[in-house]
Amino acid sequence: MVGGFRWAAMFPDEVWEHVFSFLPADADRNAAALVCRAWYRIERRSRWRVFVGNCYAVEPAAAVRRFPEVRAAAIKGKPHFADFNLVPSDWGGGAEAWVEAMVEGWPHLEELRLKRMVVSDDCLELIARCFKNFKVLSLVSCEGFSTAGLAAIAANCRNLRELDLHENEVEDNCLHWMSHFPESFASLVTLNIACLEERLVGLLHRVPQLVDLGTGKFAAQHHPELFSKLESAIAGCKNLKSLSGFWEAGPTYLPAIYSVCEGLTSLNLSYATIQGPELIKLISWCKNLQRLWVMDLIEDDGLIAVAASCKLLQELRVFPSDPYGAAQPISLTEHGLVAISAGCPMLHSVLYFCRQMTNAALLTVAKNCPNFTCFRLCIMEPHTPDYITRQPLDAGFSAIVESCKHLRRLSLSGLLTDLVFKSIGASANCLEMLSVAFAGDGDAGLHYILSGCKNLRKLEIRDCPFGDKPLLDNAAKLETMRSLWMSSCSVTLGACRQLARKMPLLNVEVINERKRGLPLELQPDNCPVEKLYIYRTVAGPRSDTPSCVWILR
């Protein structure tokens, strides 16, 4: 900092604001705000987009006060593992406090994106009534609202451009809530309602300018007239770039979308139980696909076809059609992944569920795709080794982190020892999020991660033999991260108490659902902790914890 010389006054505020407008990333703006008081003042008045990765990291009122001109806000609530039922349903993540503060301080808010939060109909009604220029609502993996709340949005938000509601638990108590949309809805460009059923054809006629469409159910009795109506309605959407939904879609109605396939950049068929051959036929039309989500019914052959047709593919997700059973063995193996890695030069993001893997395949993938930013491999049976050599998959994942220098997100699976964590700690310099399950030998594994991975923000661990020592030895690291989740590991209450005392800027949440015996305050230090969620915060302990959550201070 240059003391004494008021160089910030060299230019009027507006000039600095204009300069700051070229800093899109929050990290850059945050850095600018630290330079001097003048820049702090100017930057805060000109920031119009905020991202709150943890709704409990800051008081809503404080965020609203600091950035009074915000037009777009994104807020995340529950820890990621809430998606897999590891977090108690009453844990928290309610949106009211935020919505009330925003209504008060950001009346011009245009865009709101909430993820993993509990959103009530009251919240939706407040949003619908109070934000006069509201344009974008995105609720992902949220719960607590019903179609009655959505009806309020549809009826009041005349300038709505984007409505994205994928994967929410919505109570369906208001039939035809979409009829509340205006007759001619020229502003709507994104409509993703893939959690509800709705009559598709009529809807498409009202919004032919759609760029992004998520259908609900995409099946009916075969009816030639309905088919051709659907086909022409979809063809009428000349700007369609992204399609998703397709619940229960079968080969009967799928051809209705062939006409728009060439323009598609994003296709989500991961809820459609279409078999390999139909999928291959459909995808062969989609030459410009950048993002593809499918089920493992596509099999290795289908992925080989994708590798041949979709040269612009950047992101692939393959989900299991039958996670528990082995109804008919699905021929989706490491070969499919290798084929994609070889055939798609722009591939950078993968989520792949499968039942077998080899180190050799992972080494090949690592060599083919040094540009991966996100690699999530889920071998469905825990502790599965390389099926040919019977070795742990340490070598394979190590190759990934060593080759992919820009890797930001990694999920591990299969049989893994502490060695893989040594590689990750040493090589994964850009890694921001790491998910670990059923892996490692002992404390060393966790220590490698926490003492390395300098850009780590989120770490989530389940069922690993990691204990107190690496946590206490790396306490300071936890303040540089957004959050740490550990469940079914070997952490004791004593370590959590120590950590909480040592690190006042962390909320150390101990979650104990079994509720037997003494309350947590009276339990001894060696009491094992079932679930632990630690996150940095400037807001102090939250006041909405349920009975199974204790915040240690």
Added chain:
Amino acid sequence: MEDLDNLKATELTLGLPGTDAPEKPSPASTTGANKRANEECCLPVAKKQVVGWPPLRSYRMNSIRIRKMDAEDNTGIYVKVGMDGAPYLRKVDLRVYTGYKELMEALNDMFKCFSLGGAEGHEESGYAITYEDKDGDWMLVGDVPWEMFISSCKRMRIMKGSEARGLSSST
């Protein structure tokens, strides 16, 4: 675990009632599946008991389950549920739930106006949720694996107070 004679005497088998004959290791398990799966007695339910694994959103899990149910053409398992002090009974379709937790939550919702306690709190509030099984015996809900429960449950009753304490599993 009881010795084999007792098992036979009580007609319990390694395969659970309500599922097919004891599962043999499937071909898929030779492609590198966990050794433990081959060593354990092959209860199909054992795999399901790892909460939250494989990591799929419940939204997706539900859609898979619904699809399987449609495919298998399963009709619902409707059982009556009564509660001491409530003037009328309810009916639930046990096929709709994936496990005890969901069932408890649903019953809570249904009977909350009659002041049933929290999901896990039926002991604290003095209620016990019981069911009548195929043999006509009244059992405490939650003791047996879910699949076994839904195939043997004929009706349910939420009992209160002193009657409940006799059956309660807490000590």
